[in-house]
Amino acid sequence: MLVVGSLNMDQVVRVPHLPALGETLLGAGSLKLVPGGKGANQAVAIARLGAEVTIAGRVGTDPFGDRLLKALQAAQIDTGQIVLDEQEASGVAFIFLAPDGNNSIVVAAGANMRLGQDQAQLERIFAEIRTAKALVLQLEIPLETVKLLTSVAHEAHIPVILNLAPAQPLPQATLQQVSVLVLNETEASLLSGQRVDSTEDARIVATVLHEHGIASVVITLGARGAILVTTDESGKPHSIYQEAPKVKVVDTTAAGDCFVGALAVALTEGQTPEEALRFAVYASALKVTRFGAQSGLPTREEVIAAYY
Ligand code: ADP
Numbered sequence: 001m002l003v004v005g006s007l008n009m010d011q012v013v014r015v016p017h018l019p020a021l022g023e024t025l026l027g028a029g030s031l032k033l034v035p036g037g038k039g040a041n042q043a044v045a046i047a048r049l050g051a052e053v054t055i056a057g058r059v060g061t062d063p064f065g066d067r068l069l070k071a072l073q074a075a076q077i078d079t080g081q082i083v084l085d086e087q088e089a090s091g092v093a094f095i096f097l098a099p100d101g102n103n104s105i106v107v108a109a110g111a112n113m114r115l116g117q118d119q120a121q122l123e124r125i126f127a128e129i130r131t132a133k134a135l136v137l138q139l140e141i142p143l144e145t146v147k148l149l150t151s152v153a154h155e156a157h158i159p160v161i162l163n164l165a166p167a168q169p170l171p172q173a174t175l176q177q178v179s180v181l182v183l184n185e186t187e188a189s190l191l192s193g194q195r196v197d198s199t200e201d202a203r204i205v206a207t208v209l210h211e212h213g214i215a216s217v218v219i220t221l222g223a224r225g226a227i228l229v230t231t232d233e234s235g236k237p238h239s240i241y242q243e244a245p246k247v248k249v250v251d252t253t254a255a256g257d258c259f260v261g262a263l264a265v266a267l268t269e270g271q272t273p274e275e276a277l278r279f280a281v282y283a284s285a286l287k288v289t290r291f292g293a294q295s296g297l298p299t300r301e302e303v304i305a306a307y308y
């Protein structure tokens, strides 16, 4: 499987409260560096869940780039399609965490936003797409690149699993080339212009998106699980709801990334939409019981031991 996407170093500091304009906060916690970025997180999820995965992306020549690469290699991910960018810094996210659970985040996307400007890298990605089982994309790289790669995969009959995160509008022509679109409630609401506050709202919105030509649409519903709308054997739209198991929530970071990775693994293995949805909901429910983005992602054995 091929993931093309972002790599970020999350720089996390616990603070007594979020700083006000012009305020200098002393006595904050010490800096924690946590490898992240949706592309990298999804690649790690896929690897932990037992599938072979290559990631394509860009990092800077700074020490963060090196650490981001090493984290992926430690997870058995092929990093041969990651380019060291001589001009831009590695992507970073500055995250302030307050005791009440609120946070402030600033992302400096850096090298991630140059994915697509380097023709030699693009050519290698095109070649990799044509032999991949599936292409997994998110929206932390330039939209033009997402559109281009989707069309290349579609032409080569390679399924595209697109996670519409962070939410941005995409042209209908691109959405129609996607095999599986995965969105959370906020993203579904932004894309459709409809409120998505309940499972029933999500079913309606997913059905509308499917009727506009997206083969399968999945809306994740946090603690309520997820809903999938696809075409059944008779050619009619068909919705499947999977409830989430009740869990003790420790850290919801990367729950969506875990979901996308698990769904991609299950579908490319030939599991049915029902089975794949269940696997993705179970894997991501287990993720939220554990601390950390990449470090909290479960293995296949752990998911099976917990829920099967
Ligand atoms: P995102 O993290 O992208 O905002 P969601 O909040 O919808 O997306 O979470 C993605 C998936 O993670 C859900 O579909 C669900 O399977 C799982 N999940 C998230 N929060 C919980 C929770 N509190 N309890 C159980 N599962 C959860």
Ligand code: NA
Binding pocket: 184, 222
């Ligand atoms: Na959420």
